[in-house]
Amino acid sequence: MELVYKGKTKDVYKLEDGNVLLTFKDDVTGEDGVFDPGANTVGLTIEGAGQSGLRMTKFFFEKLAVKEIPTHYMDADIESATMTVKPATVFGKGLEVICRFRAVGSFLRRYGAYCEEGQPLDAFVEVTIKDDDRNDPPITKDALAQLGILTEDEYTVLVKLTKEISTVVKEELAAKGLELYDIKLEFGRDPEGNIMLIDEISGGNMRVYQDGVYVTPLDLEKLVLA
Ligand SMILES: Nc1ncnc2c1ncn2[C@@H]1O[C@H](COP(=O)(O)OP(=O)(O)OP(=O)(O)O)[C@@H](O)[C@H]1O
Numbered sequence: 001m002e003l004v005y006k007g008k009t010k011d012v013y014k015l016e017d018g019n020v021l022l023t024f025k026d027d028v029t030g031e032d033g034v035f036d037p038g039a040n041t042v043g044l045t046i047e048g049a050g051q052s053g054l055r056m057t058k059f060f061f062e063k064l065a066v067k068e069i070p071t072h073y074m075d076a077d078i079e080s081a082t083m084t085v086k087p088a089t090v091f092g093k094g095l096e097v098i099c100r101f102r103a104v105g106s107f108l109r110r111y112g113a114y115c116e117e118g119q120p121l122d123a124f125v126e127v128t129i130k131d132d133d134r135n136d137p138p139i140t141k142d143a144l145a146q147l148g149i150l151t152e153d154e155y156t157v158l159v160k161l162t163k164e165i166s167t168v169v170k171e172e173l174a175a176k177g178l179e180l181y182d183i184k185l186e187f188g189r190d191p192e193g194n195i196m197l198i199d200e201i202s203g204g205n206m207r208v209y210q211d212g213v214y215v216t217p218l219d220l221e222k223l224v225l226a
C-alpha cells in the first residue's frame with residue numbers, strides 16, 4: 001500500500017483495491033501539552049489514544065450505518081488501529097463542518113459580546129476551510145459558491161447531514177448521561193459524486209461535558225463504550 005498523506009493524528013494509505021486505509025496515531029491535537037480539539041498542532045502524545053479514537057469512531061459510524069446515513073466507513077481493526085474506508089475527494093482543500101449545541105470554543109471567542117459561555121445553541125452549523133496557515137477560517141455559503149468549492153445545493157445537503165449526524169451523536173451521549181457541546185465533522189464526495197461523511201468521530205473532534213465538567217477524549221471513550 002502507498003502512503004498518500006501524513007496527517008496530524010492519522011496517516012492515509014491507498015490500498016490496491018482502490019479503497020483507503022486510515023491509521024490512527026497516538027498523537028492528539030492541542031498546545032503545550034494541553035488537549036484542544038480545535039487546535040491545528042499536535043499538542044501531546046498519549047499511549048493508546050489511536051486505538052481509543054478508533055473504537056469511538058467504529059461505534060458511531062456503525063450507528064450511522066443503521067440509520068442509512070452515507071459515510072465512508074467499511075471496516076475497522078482495533079488491534080492495528082486501522083480503518084478501511086471508501087476513497088473520497090474533498091471539497092476544495094478540505095472543509096470542516098461544526099455543529100454547536102452550546103456556545104464554547106471559537107464561537108465564544110468570536111461572539112462573546114453577544115452570548116455567555118455555555119449558552120444553548122440550536123444545532124448551529126458553520127463551515128470552516130482547512131487551512132492551517134490561516135487558522136481554519138469560517139466561510140459562508142456565498143463564499144463557498146463564489147470560490148467554486150461547493151454549490152448551494154451541496155451546501156444544503158451538507159448542513160442537513162451535519163444536523164442529522166450530530167443529533168445521532170448527541171442522543172447516544174445523552175443516553176450515557178453526557179452532553180455534547182459541539183462537534184467537528186468532515187465530508188467528501190464518494191466515487192459516484194455523492195456527499196458522504198468521512199474521517200473520524202471521536203473525542204478528539206468534540207467537546208463533551210458530564211454535569212458541567214469537561215470530559216477528556218480517553219475518559220469519554222471509557223464512558224461511552226463501558
Ligand atoms: N475517505 C477518505 N478518503 C480520503 N481522505 C480521507 C478520507 N477520510 C479522511 N481523509 C483525510 O485523511 C486525513 C487524516 O488526517 P488527520 O486526521 O491527521 O488530519 P489533518 O489533515 O492533519 O488535519 P486536521 O487535524 O485539521 O483534521 C485528513 O486530511 C482527512 O481529510
Ligand SMILES: [Mg+2]
Pocket residue numbers: 007009199
Ligand atoms: Mg483530522
